[in-house]
Amino acid sequence: MAQDKNLTIQDIAQKAGVSIKTVSRVFNNSPNVRQQKRDLVLGVAKELGYRPNISARQLASxxxxxxxxxxxxxxxxxxxxxxxxxxxxxxxxxxxxxxxxxxxxxxxxxxxxxxxxxxxxxxxxxxxxxxxxxxxxxxxxxxxxxxxxxxxxxxxxxxxxxxxxxEKMAGQKMAEFLIDRGHTKLAFISGLDSHSASAQREAGFWAAVEAHGLKRKDMMRIGGDFSMQSGFTAFNALAKSNKNITGVFAANDEMAIGTIIAALRAGKKVPEEMSVVGFDDSAFARAMWPPITSLAQPxxxxxxxxxxxxxxxxxxxxxxxxxxxxxxxxxxxxxxx
Amino acid sequence: MAQDKNLTIQDIAQKAGVSIKTVSRVFNNSPNVRQQKRDLVLGVAKELGYRPNISARQLASxxxxxxxxxxxxxxxxxxxxxxxxxxxxxxxxxxxxxxxxxxxxxxxxxxxxxxxxxxxxxxxxxxxxxxxxxxxxxxxxxxxxxxxxxxxxxxxxxxxxxxxxxEKMAGQKMAEFLIDRGHTKLAFISGLDSHSASAQREAGFWAAVEAHGLKRKDMMRIGGDFSMQSGFTAFNALAKSNKNITGVFAANDEMAIGTIIAALRAGKKVPEEMSVVGFDDSAFARAMWPPITSLAQPxxxxxxxxxxxxxxxxxxxxxxxxxxxxxxxxxxxxxxx
DNA sequence: ACGAAGAATGACAACGTTGTCAAATAACTT
DNA sequence: AAGTTATTTGACAACGTTGTCATTCTTCGT
CATH class of the missing domain: 3.40.50.2300 (Response regulator)
Known part of the structure; x- marks a missing residue:
């Protein structure tokens, strides 16, 4: 199989002993072709390494x-x-x-x-x-x-x-991941409002807080926009508060990176003094140092x-x-x- | 102009009073068409908003x-x-x-x-x-x-x-940019050897060192591989040496970012205690904090x-x-x- | 076993271009 | 002005598919 040459439907039809149109039907998954012929044609086509000509298909169809x-x-x-x-x-x-x-x-x-x-x-x-x-x-x-x-x-x-x-369940999973590791004072950094996913992730966050009986007043909610820059500002807001947040959940990786860099600049060790988790499992999340714990969607x-x-x-x-x-x-x- | 409908060469030919083939020639920049006809056809085509059918072109040509x-x-x-x-x-x-x-x-x-x-x-x-x-x-x-x-x-x-x-001139420019700002102890972080550009940028670096009469022994050359990770390790090598490097030229932005993050972790301020320049003007270079001085190629x-x-x-x-x-x-x- | 209805097949004309080659026209030569 | 040659044009057949519709086979009901 997999020969070169520009084979046409004609060639396949000839070798299989059927009409051009039948071959065409087979390749289009059209109904009304006996299974036996279908297999025959497919077999011959594979053997010869036939590939339909897309231009002709486009033109005709x-x-x-x-x-x-x-x-x-x-x-x-x-x-x-x-x-x-x-x-x-x-x-x-x-x-x-x-x-x-x-x-x-x-x-x-x-x-x-x-x-x-x-x-x-x-x-x-x-x-x-x-x-x-x-x-x-x-x-x-x-x-x-x-x-x-x-x-x-x-x-x-x-x-x-x-x-x-x-998304909500994923958000909840991430929040619980932090909670399971002993964090009781958490922050959620949101993304753009135009992405509904951010709101759902946040809902999951609060659901986890609720489910584990944590106090809402120990939590922080900081508005971001998915950019690294908004991760910086989010950290500053965090630092200014005296909530003593130790677990941060950013609605995406870029904001998580921004948060971590701002933390490093401020002399706060990650993860020793503050844990950060992101969302998306981006290449940069993997490349960062420390690399970022993140939620991967397939x-x-x-x-x-x-x-x-x-x-x-x-x-x-x-x-x-x-x-x-x-x-x-x-x-x-x-x-x- | 810019009407819809699927116009064909036929339509244009008719309206322009020439043959199909002449229209085809015009659209293919083929020679042997009188300028007058060319303009005529082009005019009609534009007026009607004709766009050639790519599939047919592919098939025929x-x-x-x-x-x-x-x-x-x-x-x-x-x-x-x-x-x-x-x-x-x-x-x-x-x-x-x-x-x-x-x-x-x-x-x-x-x-x-x-x-x-x-x-x-x-x-x-x-x-x-x-x-x-x-x-x-x-x-x-x-x-x-x-x-x-x-x-x-x-x-x-x-x-x-x-x-x-x-590339060499660009490398030289970057090195001189550091030198002009008073840095006399420089480091160059190279990229992968398989990219010849890295070697040329390095050549520019040494040319600048030479041209400004700096001492080679005050310089450092650290082998990297264009990855953020190699930026981290490069900084560590830098820190271990007692050369007191204050100006770093990384052969790309990712390594510059890695260097900066490692520096931050080590408590070294950028740019106050150490300046870093990159290469490529990538989006992340712009988004970092501090944002990274970098060489932009168009x-x-x-x-x-x-x-x-x-x-x-x-x-x-x-x-x-x-x-x-x-x-x-x-x-x-x-x-x- | 005979139609009738439905499923499977194929012949042939599109699809909108370009390639080929011959015909028509223009541009030189002498 | 006629003969040559080069340039410009156009008619018509590809290009490799699919759509349409007529034809042939099956299958099923009676």
């Missing part, structure tokens, strides 16, 4: 074979994870994975979307936070009957494929799964289900061992 | 309209810059920008390349360090007559488009330019020149103000 990921969160780690996952699913099925930033801050982002959609037809869409919660965007996509998957949406939509982790798997489900949806014109929850894992590292 | 960037340096900032630059040039010309990692560490990377090239035909290639110095890769690409641009190659190749900055422009030149090369079957040098700039920030 008027499909684009493009799956696009619209995002507005410039976290490169996260994006790379999604892209890799998408690509894995796509390349198996002869689709293209594409990513495009949609800046929600710009007033005209909806026009940009429409513009993009008319200029570059796409067969499926994946949205990540915060766009997975943008009703206007989702509406436009639904209006065009484009299959759509939402990664970690704040509210699940019934017409989309929803792929998510239990973002690459989630993206791959989303892409796979969208492709199924395109192929079958029907999707089985719309809710898929993924498991998370705490990566224990030096910042809170 | 057997070109892929794909420009691919092969890389093996997982620095996301750098990659994103290159990708954005490529995409800008590509989208103007109806090309696709694609990126693919080639892991030089894997013994089979050459097979992976060949595999990729036969599976996914590409019209042009852009290589970034360290791949822009890999002779085997370059040879395979030349063998297939695929136009190729090298970004920051260690040695320029005459059959490729070479796009670069003067990587996005360089990539856009490379893509543009490759497309010209494809179109005209001939390239004008092969060496293009870009200017750099020191971004002065808190780590060495």
């Amino acid at each position: 008027k499909r684009s074979f493009v799956l696009i990921h619209f995002y507005d969160n410039p976290n490169m780690d996260y994006l790379a994870g999604i892209y890799d996952g998408m690509r894995e699913a796509c390349s198996e099925q002869g689709y293209y994975a594409v990513a495009e930033r949609l800046k929600l801050k710009n007033r005209s982002y909806k026009d940009a979307l429409l513009d993009y959609l008319t200029r570059n037809p796409v067969d499926g869409v994946i949205l990540s936070p915060p766009i997975s919660d943008d009703k206007a965007v989702i509406r436009e996509i639904e209006k065009r009957d484009i299959p759509c998957a939402l990664i970690s949406p704040g509210v699940k939509k019934r017409n989309c494929i929803n792929v998510f982790i239990d 973002i690459e798997d989630m993206a791959k799964f989303s892409a796979q489900k969208i492709i199924d949806w395109i192929d079958t014109k029907d999707r089985e289900q719309s809710h898929y929850e993924f498991a998370t894992e705490i990566m224990v590292r030096g910042s809170c061992p | 057997k070109r892929s309209f794909v420009l691919i960037h092969f890389y093996d340096n997982p620095n996301m900032d750098y990659l994103a810059g290159i990708y954005d630059g490529m995409r800008e040039a590509c989208s103007e010309q109806g090309y696709y920008a694609v990126a693919e990692r080639l892991k030089l560490k894997n013994r089979s990377y050459k097979d992976a390349l060949l595999d990729y090239l036969t599976r996914n035909p590409v019209d042009g290639v852009i290589l970034s360090p360290p791949i822009s110095d890999d002779k085997a890769v370059i040879r395979e690409i030349e063998k297939r007559d695929i136009p190729c641009a090298l970004i920051s190659p260690g040695v320029k190749k005459r059959n490729c488009i070479n796009v670069f900055i003067d 990587i996005e422009d360089m990539a856009k330019f490379s893509a543009q030149k490759i497309i010209d090369w494809i179109d005209t079957k001939d390239r004008e020149q092969s060496h293009y040098e870009f200017a750099t700039e020191i971004m002065v920030r808190g780590s060495c103000p």
Whole structure:
């Protein structure tokens, strides 16, 4: 198998003794092909190492074979994870994975979307936070009957494929991780309000506080914006208070890093005098020193799964289900061992 | 202009009163079309908002309209810059920008390349360090007559488009920046040997030392590998020596960050007791605290330019020149103000 | 065992470009 | 002004698929 040469459907059809159209049907998972022929064709194709010509497919079918990921969160780690996952699913099925930033801050982002959609037809869409919660965007996509998957949406939509982790439970797990290690005075550093995930993580935080009978007045809640910078300021707020916080839970890794650096500058040892946990398991969290204990979500798997489900949806014109929850894992590292 | 509807060459030809083929010629910058007709066609096309159908083009011409960037340096900032630059040039010309990692560490990377090239035909290639110095890769690409641009190659190749900055001069500039601020005891933290850029930056460093009559024995040279981790260890080496180094030049930002964090942990203030400069002007260098003084190269422009030149090369079957040098700039920030 | 209905198959024309090659036109030569 | 040559144009057949629709096989009910 895996020969070169530009084989065409013609070649396969000839060798298998069937018509061109039957081969085409097999490769499109179309119904109405006897299993026996299907196997025959697949066998011959594999033997000869045939790969369909995407351009011809696009031209004839008027499909684009493009799956696009619209995002507005410039976290490169996260994006790379999604892209890799998408690509894995796509390349198996002869689709293209594409990513495009949609800046929600710009007033005209909806026009940009429409513009993009008319200029570059796409067969499926994946949205990540915060766009997975943008009703206007989702509406436009639904209006065009484009299959759509939402990664970690704040509210699940019934017409989309929803792929998510239990953010609240994850938040609770992280808080309990701190509590289990003896910390009773905790701080939560929140992210941007436009990301509903931050609020859910916070809810989990408070649920853990409640469940373990800790006093709310020993807790602190500091508003951040997911940036390293806001981690610095958060630490300053912490230091100014006399709450004697020893456990910090930042809603993402960048803020955790910011907190740790500010702490180091202030001469406070991490984790000896203060433990910090993050969220996202980013590359920098691993590279920091101390490396940061963080919650890992299987973002690459989630993206791959989303892409796979969208492709199924395109192929079958029907999707089985719309809710898929993924498991998370705490990566224990030096910042809170 | 910019109407919707799927216009075809046919429509334009009709409205302009010329043949389909003439329109095709105009859109391919083919020679042998009277300027008058060219303008006419272009005008009509613009008025109607025509956009060529890429699939049909690919199918008929057997070109892929794909420009691919092969890389093996997982620095996301750098990659994103290159990708954005490529995409800008590509989208103007109806090309696709694609990126693919080639892991030089894997013994089979050459097979992976060949595999990729036969599976996914590409019209042009852009290589970034360290791949822009890999002779085997370059040879395979030349063998297939695929136009190729090298970004920051260690040695320029005459059959490729070479796009670069003067690494040695840049290194010298950074070292002199430290010297100008009164530092006389300097350290250089090198990167991986496989990146020739690191050696050139070091050469610049020593040139500056020489030019300013500083004593070589007051200097330190510490081997790193571009990772944050190696920045930590570098600082430790620094601290152990009794050279009393006050100015550190790291061959990239990650190592500069590592150095600073290690310094903070050791209770050494940056920049008060020690100044640190980096290289690359990465997002994290800007976000750190203190933010890091770093050398910015116009990587996005360089990539856009490379893509543009490759497309010209494809179109005209001939390239004008092969060496293009870009200017750099020191971004002065808190780590060495 | 005979239709009727449904499932499986194939012939052939799209799809929107570019390549080829011949025809028409312009630009020189002498 | 006629003969050459170069430039410009266009007709028509690819390119490798899928859509449509007619045809042939199955299966099932009676």
